Structure formats: C-alpha cells, structure tokens
Amino acid sequence: MKRTLQILLPFLALAGAAMAQDILINGAGATFPYPMYSKWFDEYHKKNPHMQFNYQSIGSGGGIKQVTEGTVDFGATDGPMNDTQLKDFEAKHMSGILHFPTVMGADVPVYNLAGVTAQLNFTGDALAGIFLGKITKWNDPEIAKANPGVTLPASDIIVVHRSDGSGTTFIWVDYLSKVSKEWETKVGKGTSVNWPVGLGGKGNEGVSGTVKQTPNSIGYVELIFARQNKMQFGKVKNSAGVFVEGSLAGVTAAAAGAVKEIPDDFRVSITNAPGKDVYPISSFTWLLVPEKIADAKKKAAIKDFLSWMLGPGQAMTAALDYAPLPKAVVAKETKAIAKIN
Amino acid sequence: MTASNSPHAPASHFDFLHFRRKTVNFVMLSLTAICTFVALGVLLYILGYLFVHGASSLSLDFFTKLPTPVGEAGGGMANAIVGSGKLLLIAMCLGVPIGFLGGVYLAEFAGGKFAFLIRYVTDLLNGVPSIVMGIFAYTIIVLPQKHFSTLAGGLALGVMMIPIAVRSSEEFLRAVPLNLREGSMALGASKTRAILTVVIPAAKNGIITGVMLNLARVAGETAPLLFTSFGNRYWSHGWNEPTAALPVMIFTYAIAPYEDWHRQAWSAGFVLLSLVLAINVFARLVLSNKKHVAR
Amino acid sequence: MGAGPKPASSFLQRLKGGDEVAYLITCIAASTILALTALIVFELYHNSAASRGKFGFAFLFSSTWDPVNDQYGALPFIYGTVVTSAVALLIGIPLGVGAAIFLAEMAPPKVSEALTFMIELLAAVPSVIFGLLGIFVLVPILKWLEPAIRAVLGWTPLFSGPFYGVSLFAAGVVMSVMIIPFIISISREVILAVPNDQREAALALGATRWESTWDVVLPNAFRGIMGSVFLALARALGETMAVTMVVGNDPKIKASLFAPGYSIAAVIANEFTEATGEMYTSALIELGLVLFALTVVINGGARLLVAAGERNKT
Numbered sequence: 023m024k025r026t027l028q029i030l031l032p033f034l035a036l037a038g039a040a041m042a043q044d045i046l047i048n049g050a051g052a053t054f055p056y057p058m059y060s061k062w063f064d065e066y067h068k069k070n071p072h073m074q075f076n077y078q079s080i081g082s083g084g085g086i087k088q089v090t091e092g093t094v095d096f097g098a099t100d101g102p103m104n105d106t107q108l109k110d111f112e113a114k115h116m117s118g119i120l121h122f123p124t125v126m127g128a129d130v131p132v133y134n135l136a137g138v139t140a141q142l143n144f145t146g147d148a149l150a151g152i153f154l155g156k157i158t159k160w161n162d163p164e165i166a167k168a169n170p171g172v173t174l175p176a177s178d179i180i181v182v183h184r185s186d187g188s189g190t191t192f193i194w195v196d197y198l199s200k201v202s203k204e205w206e207t208k209v210g211k212g213t214s215v216n217w218p219v220g221l222g223g224k225g226n227e228g229v230s231g232t233v234k235q236t237p238n239s240i241g242y243v244e245l246i247f248a249r250q251n252k253m254q255f256g257k258v259k260n261s262a263g264v265f266v267e268g269s270l271a272g273v274t275a276a277a278a279g280a281v282k283e284i285p286d287d288f289r290v291s292i293t294n295a296p297g298k299d300v301y302p303i304s305s306f307t308w309l310l311v312p313e314k315i316a317d318a319k320k321k322a323a324i325k326d327f328l329s330w331m332l333g334p335g336q337a338m339t340a341a342l343d344y345a346p347l348p349k350a351v352v353a354k355e356t357k358a359i360a361k362i363n
Numbered sequence: 364m365t366a367s368n369s370p371h372a373p374a375s376h377f378d379f380l381h382f383r384r385k386t387v388n389f390v391m392l393s394l395t396a397i398c399t400f401v402a403l404g405v406l407l408y409i410l411g412y413l414f415v416h417g418a419s420s421l422s423l424d425f426f427t428k429l430p431t432p433v434g435e436a437g438g439g440m441a442n443a444i445v446g447s448g449k450l451l452l453i454a455m456c457l458g459v460p461i462g463f464l465g466g467v468y469l470a471e472f473a474g475g476k477f478a479f480l481i482r483y484v485t486d487l488l489n490g491v492p493s494i495v496m497g498i499f500a501y502t503i504i505v506l507p508q509k510h511f512s513t514l515a516g517g518l519a520l521g522v523m524m525i526p527i528a529v530r531s532s533e534e535f536l537r538a539v540p541l542n543l544r545e546g547s548m549a550l551g552a553s554k555t556r557a558i559l560t561v562v563i564p565a566a567k568n569g570i571i572t573g574v575m576l577n578l579a580r581v582a583g584e585t586a587p588l589l590f591t592s593f594g595n596r597y598w599s600h601g602w603n604e605p606t607a608a609l610p611v612m613i614f615t616y617a618i619a620p621y622e623d624w625h626r627q628a629w630s631a632g633f634v635l636l637s638l639v640l641a642i643n644v645f646a647r648l649v650l651s652n653k654k655h656v657a658r
Numbered sequence: 659m660g661a662g663p664k665p666a667s668s669f670l671q672r673l674k675g676g677d678e679v680a681y682l683i684t685c686i687a688a689s690t691i692l693a694l695t696a697l698i699v700f701e702l703y704h705n706s707a708a709s710r711g712k713f714g715f716a717f718l719f720s721s722t723w724d725p726v727n728d729q730y731g732a733l734p735f736i737y738g739t740v741v742t743s744a745v746a747l748l749i750g751i752p753l754g755v756g757a758a759i760f761l762a763e764m765a766p767p768k769v770s771e772a773l774t775f776m777i778e779l780l781a782a783v784p785s786v787i788f789g790l791l792g793i794f795v796l797v798p799i800l801k802w803l804e805p806a807i808r809a810v811l812g813w814t815p816l817f818s819g820p821f822y823g824v825s826l827f828a829a830g831v832v833m834s835v836m837i838i839p840f841i842i843s844i845s846r847e848v849i850l851a852v853p854n855d856q857r858e859a860a861l862a863l864g865a866t867r868w869e870s871t872w873d874v875v876l877p878n879a880f881r882g883i884m885g886s887v888f889l890a891l892a893r894a895l896g897e898t899m900a901v902t903m904v905v906g907n908d909p910k911i912k913a914s915l916f917a918p919g920y921s922i923a924a925v926i927a928n929e930f931t932e933a934t935g936e937m938y939t940s941a942l943i944e945l946g947l948v949l950f951a952l953t954v955v956i957n958g959g960a961r962l963l964v965a966a967g968e969r970n971k972t
Contacts, residue, residue, distance in 0.1 A: 048511070048605060050593070057619050060596060061432035067597075076605065078594035079615055081931030092509055107934060180822065185907030185924075187725075187932025209726065213932040216724035221824055221918050222907025224789070224899075224928065225618045231793040235801070236822050247620035342433055343620075388866035392764065398756025399765075402838050403773060406780050409791060409835075413783065464687030472681050473688070481688050483957065488695045490892035490953035492923040494930060495946045499698050502705075525691060530889055531844060534882040538851030555680040569847045572778065576843055579782035586898060586927055610784045614899075617786050632787050639782040643775070 045319050049077045051085020051098030054189050054244060055307045058125055058344050059098070062335050066327055073323050082189050083213065089310050090114060095320060097310035100127075100189020101196075101213065102289035117314040120362065121288040122328060122355055123306035126277060126345040128245040129194045130255035130268040130303070134233050135160065137175065142256040143168040143265045146201030146294070146302070149258070152179055152240060153198060154205060155219035160238060168259070175238070182232045182241030185222030187213040193305040194242050197293040245273070246343040262298040272301030273345035281350045288355070304345070311362060321362060328359050410636075417633025420626040425634065430596055430612070433621045440631055442598050446513070446606035447582065447638065450592060453517025453602070454524055454581055459574055462528020469529065470536035471558055482533075489526035496523050497587035505591060511605040516592025520581040527580065531573025535566040575643045582639050585610040609635045699950060706944035708936050717944060723909045725929070730941035732948050734909040738826060738919035739952060742901060743894040745830025745915065746837055750894075751887060753834070754841030758883075761842070762849035763871050774843055781839045789903030792832040797823035797904060800831070819914040822906065827915040829905035833897055837890035844889065848882030849875060884964050891960065895953055898927035922949040 049059075056079035063075035080088070082099040089097030090111050102121055103111070111119045131144055148164045151157035157164055161174040184191045192213050199206040209215050221236070223229035226247040233241045245268045248255050257265040266272050279297030284290050294302045311328070315321035332352050339346045347355075424439045431438030465485070469478055500519035505511055539562050547557040563570070588594075592606050594615070599606035609631050616628035703710075709717065713730060720731025761770045801823050811817045817827075852875045860870035876883070906918020907928065922945050933939045 046597070046604070048593070053618065056615060057433045057621065057624070060430075063596065064432045074597045076595050076597060078605075080589050083932035083934045084590070086934055091506065093505055093511060185902060186928040212726045213934075214725045214929050216722065216726065220908070221822060222920075223824075224902045224907070226620065227618065227790070228793065228903055232822075232824055235797055244620065250620040250622065384866050384869070388868040391868045391872070395756045395760035395764065398753045399760040402753045402757040402842065403777070405835055406777055406839070409780065409783060410776060412791065413787065461687045461690050464684045465691055468684030468688040472684055481691060483961070484692055484695045486888050486892055486957050487950065487953050488691060488698070489889060490895045490949070490957070491698060492896040492898055492926060492946065492949060494898060494923070494927045495698070495702070498930070498943070499701055502701055522694060525694070526892070527889060529691065530885055534844065534848055534885045535851070538848050538882055540853050554677045558680070569851065572843055572847050576778050576781050576840065579778055583782045583784035585784060585786060589931065610786075613784050614786050617790065632784060635784065636779055636782055640779055643778065
C-alpha cells in the first residue's frame, strides 16, 4: 500500500500543478436537465478549456440545500424555491439568489390498455379523477366522452406514480391542482405527495416498466423519456379546449403563452397556460445562481456561461429532445444576468 | 431429523433403519445440490446478463477517455474508474485495519458483556442504510469543509466496511481449531505471538474472503457517495476534490432517458465487476506468497 | 481516525510477547466501532429533533405519510421492512446454507473455489442493477408463477388479493438474491474450517455422509453460519435501491404478500434527495433512527433465538 502511494504521489502533485490555472465550478441539483447541462458544460469547456463546470444530478431538493449551504457554486431545480427557502438563503449569505430558466420539460400520460390502439384523449378532470381514485373504470363517461369511437374496456384502472421525490411529480400534481379544486385541497402539490391510490415506481423507468407489465394501468413520465423510448402517450386537453399531444413546440408555446405573467424573478408555474397550441403539463427548469459571488474568476465564468447558454446553447436543445425557451423569455433573462455582482 | 439412529437398535429394525438412513442421506444431499444449482443459476444468470449487455458496447475509449454528452460517440469513464479505485483505497485503509483488529479482539481477547456489546453494535452498524452513512459523512466532513471531496466518500465507504470486516475476521479466527493455538502456546509462545504466527495465517483464506466480499459490497454503493464524493465530469486532482465513481455514473446514466447512456451504464456495471475481480485476484496472488497477513 | 492501527504491526513484531499492547490496540479498534455507532445515532437523534418534538411516539403508530401537509408516520414502512426482510431470510437461509453445505462438503475443491469466487463477485453488482433486473426480469417471472403459487398457498391470507407483480413478495425475493452471496461464502468458509478428523470420526463410526454433516459438522459451524445470517439480515434491512424498484412503494398495511408495500430504507432513499423543508427532512432522518431501533430489536430477538438454540444443542 505504501509503495502504491509512493508511486502515485508524484503524479498527484503534477496533476495538482496542472490544475492551478483551471477553474472548477461545481453545481448540483435537478436530475431532469442533467443530460442537457452536461452537453452544455462540455461544449462550453471545449471553447474555454480552462473552465470546468461540474454538474451533478443529486435532485432538486439537494440542489437547493447544497447551494444554500455553500458546498456548491450554483444549484439547479425543477421547482422554484419557495419564500422560506429564499429567506434561509438570504440569512446565510447576506444576499439573494437568482432563478434562471434554462430549458423546458413536460409530463405525458402513458397507459397500457390491451385492444386499444388509438391515441387516447384525456381531460384535466379525467386525469384528476383517475389519480384521486374516483374514476376507477376505463369506460367511465369522463374518459369515454373525450374519446368518441374508441371502445374502452370495463376494467379497473391501475394508477402508477413516481415513488421518488421528483420534479416530474411536481409538474404533474401542479397541473392537477390547477384543474381540480378537490386535488388542490385533498392532496396538494410537492415533489412527493400522499397519493390517494396507486403503485409507486422509482424513476421514469420504474413507472414505465410497471405500466408496461401491468394491464389496464396508467402513469406519467417525462416527455423526453417517452419520446426517446418510443412509448405511446395520450393527448391532454388544454385551457383553450384543444386536445394537444406533448411535443417540443407545444411546450415552448406554454412559456410563450405565459410570458406576460412571468415575474422578474422567474419563479412561475406555467402549467395549464393559455393558448390553443399550448401543451398544458409543461414547466421550466431553473439554474440557481447566488447574487454575490466572491471569487471574481468564478463570477465572470458563470455570467459568461449564462449568456452563452441563452444564445448558442438554446440551439442545442432540440437534438436532445428538450424544448427551447421562447425568445421573449431569453430577452428577459439576458437582462437579469447583470444582477450578478 | 435424523435423531433416531441409535446404535443399539434391535437387529430386526436394522434393515429398515439402514434403508431409512440411506434414503435421508440421499434426499438431503440431493437437496443441497439443488440449492446450489438454484442459487448459482440465479447468480450466474445475473453475471451473464451483465456480461452480455456490458461487454458488447465496451471499447478501449471507455478506459481512457472522459465522459461525453449524449449522442457523442467515443466517450469513456476513465475518471470514474480511477475515482472508484481511489475511493476504495481510502475505504480499505480505514475500514480493514479497524475491522480486522476489532475482529481479533473479539475472537482472541474479549469475553463477557463487553464483547457481546461490541458484537451487537457491529451488527447494528451493518444495518444502517447506506444513504444514512452518506448523510453522516456529509455532516462531519463536507459541511465543515464546505466542499465535497474524495476523502468524504472514502470515509463513508470505509465506515461501511468495518462491520463486515469485524464479523468475518472474528468468525474465521474463531474457526481455527483450538489445538493449533494451544500447541503453539505450549511451546512457550506468548498469546500475541501465537495469534500472529499461527492463528492468523491459518485463518488467512477466510479473512481474505471477508475483505473481498466487503470490498465488493461497498464498490457497488451509490447512495453514500451522492453527498460526499459527489461526482465529477472531469479528472479529480488529489484527495480534496469531488470525484467521479462508477456506481454514481451507473446510477445517473441508468435513470437518464437515452439508450446510448443505458448502454454505457451496463458497460460501467461490467467494468465495476471486472475491477473487483482484478483486486480480488491480485490480493490472493500477492498474499498467498507471504507468510502472514499481519496488517 | 485510522491513525491507531497503522504502526501496530511493526511495533508488535518488535515486541516479542506484547500481549498487553496487542490487547490494548485491538481493544481500541473495537471501541472505535462503539464510538462511531454512537456518533451516527447521535447525528440521527440530533437532526430529527423537529419531527420528534412534533409527533412524539405517535410517529411510530401513525400510517399517514403526507409531505404536502407535513404529517408523518412510520408504521407502514416498519411493517414493510419487517415483512420483506422475513421473506428474504426465509428464502435466502435454506438456499444459501444448502448451497454452502454442498460446496464445502460435496463439490470437488477446485469447482467449489471457482464457484465461490463468482459468488463473491456478485456482491459487487450495484443495487440499481438488481433493481432493474427485478422489474424487467423477476416481475414477469413471478406473474408467470402466480397461478402455481396461488394453487398451493392461495388459501392463506398471505397470498390473496390482486397481484400486480410489484409487491412485498417480489421485494423479498430480490433481497434474498442479494443476501445469498453473503450466506454462501461465509458459511462455506466456516464449514470448511471444521477439522477433518471430526468428519472422519463420524464416518468411521458408520454415519452416512449427511449424518456426519448434519450432526457433527453443522453444530461446529453453527456460530459462524449464524454470523453470516446476521450480516445478511442487516444488509436486507438496510437495502434501498433494489427494493424500491419492485416493492410498489405504497405506504399501506395489507396482510397479503402480493400487495404492494414500502420499506424504511426505500422511502429515505426515494425522498431524501428531493426533500425540502425542515420538518420533511427531519421526519426522514427520524425514519433512519426508527430503522436503527428496529435493527436493535430484530437483532436482539434473533440473538435470543440463537442463544436458545445453542442451549438446546448441548
């Protein structure tokens, strides 16, 4: 063991000297945008070889906690920080934290219904009813009336939801809370909730695996996951009354539709946004950047990265199936970068 | 089950008894064989599955290159392989000596209530979920230092290694027949000398088994590393920076939506097993040439 | 922390008959374990103050787990942890010990070595992979076996109700696969360590192969085998990733093993990373404390059983 160390030590010392001029910036948080962020940070690193952005997906809750504790330079989250969390941060750092939307995501309903090949339509009431355990049969009138011409079986619906705390769940229940008063009062919204019915699957593949193997089941997964794995998913009725299939355009439209209501700190939910092309179960995902960054080099790097991400970065989103931000949001964010000092 | 084989049974019962004993013998031995086939069948299936899925998309790049984003060919996990190696090295330096010496204490020196307490507590420590170990290392190292580090990850894994190291070394030391110890002590050796020169060498194979099993177990852990060694898309320098590790990479890649990353996750699983295999073979080769495993 | 042990060996060798020193050093190592465990328990206790203060002992008996309204109870998780571990041991012990006997007593040494080697490797398979195999391979197999299980055991409440595949039973089976390597490799080693003259003596007296194993070898190896079972039990109690993939993650208490359930370790791993808010994290950490207490109880109970068993043998 000693000998190994003796051999290793000079190498380690060398490596240490080499990294002296490199800047390592650590970030942590949401799992959903991890592939996109790793792509961006890699591309950015190629252009600026001395800047190493190291992003790790430890979960949105973890991201908020770590950036508040100061163990990472920036955080990332699928649900905006609430007022208590903002106060916590301010109390610890004597300055605020900024939200920067980066890309957008969406949830889609996936189902396993033998004998039904048509793409099913779901109203908000139907989804809320199913997940509340009030709609228990596939041929319930609420489902049937949205799907004329489709013969629905009289079998029991088996609900599958995420078991791990996740932004995907947050978007889903945020939407259900908006379309159903009963959901809002009985269950509410959060990254994990007290599910009235259903089986829990861990992660997207846990949910999709359980749905695939359980006849007559319904669950929800991220749009990207459904598209990449070529799963069939249902259309959802938006606030304009149109049944829309989850797609990148529909998601971007949701942000564009809600742009007037976006506050200066970008903490906003865009589920059930107005507009006839809007896919209603959509959301931003955010980077969390402290207002004050003591290290001048890190500050410059982060600011530079943010403007790069809003420019050339946005062009890389579609290849990975992420929805880009609408122009109006990009313009608004570009101004916000100046707040970092 | 076979309690009725009294040697003084009357002659008339003998044939029946003999037949019965032969049958029991045959049935039970066959059952153990069946157990072996079932257990091994399942285990080999998993190894085979991992091999088929993991080895097929393995290339040299995997061992020499840094990870690339989704959709770019040619990425590897060189940093995670080295990172896992470093983490296991720290874990072993911490867990094995404490665990092994603790095991020696239990097997050779202790008795009574204190030994009972330690044995009990060791089993409790072993039952602490790995994520709790991670939270523990996070609170005592990461929070005061204000940054994630290889060291914190190694500590979490090291603490996890202690219980198995204690219990396995104790069991194997205890399994060394008493007459070996007595023989050496009768020749005038002190107890310590007897332990060092007779007992430990005799228990060596078992102890190595214990250490390897232990190492294998922590090598595959993800949860304690998330909040300690964190992860790194680049090379980690020294012991005080966050580092990539294979199980963390497997976890993040396995839960991502892309087929490309799923393949890499399987490869990483396969590489992780190969790494453990390599350490195992190496340890056995090196240690079998020495006289003692005194450490 | 690891400063004590390192100079130990060289120092020992210099000191010819250092019984006192050896005693001291090993005793320090052993005490470190006590200190570490105490520190972990303290951390858990300290960080769960908010939740303990709010719910008190009702935490243990409540079945509500509602992160939105900050209402927490541990009962369904305790139940699921106990049931899945029991299933895992019921399957794992006979299979593991049976296989260990075969490998130690019957199989040719070379074959036995090679097989054990592979079994040890299995302990390194990350539990994510066990989980993925669980849901994509084991669950379909269990569904296929379901009619057979029902035909034989369907009359008990344990195997009643609808079966979705993901269930307490499936979690127990996955866990049993994960603990078998521990049982086999340690038990085999302990059985092998029983001196050969014991076996030969029994065989010379006319015992069959099985009788020499069951009546002579196993009692000698009993302690070690139980040691391996304790290790396995601990691993089962603390397992997270693989369990959560197949257990169904439904915090409700149902008698049937076919029903979905949840376990303590699984809920901690599932929700800790996303948990925000003091009460929520505090409740999750208190679950960790509950699991620890549960381990104390289960382990203590198992110890009493073993002690009783040993007394009967002599």
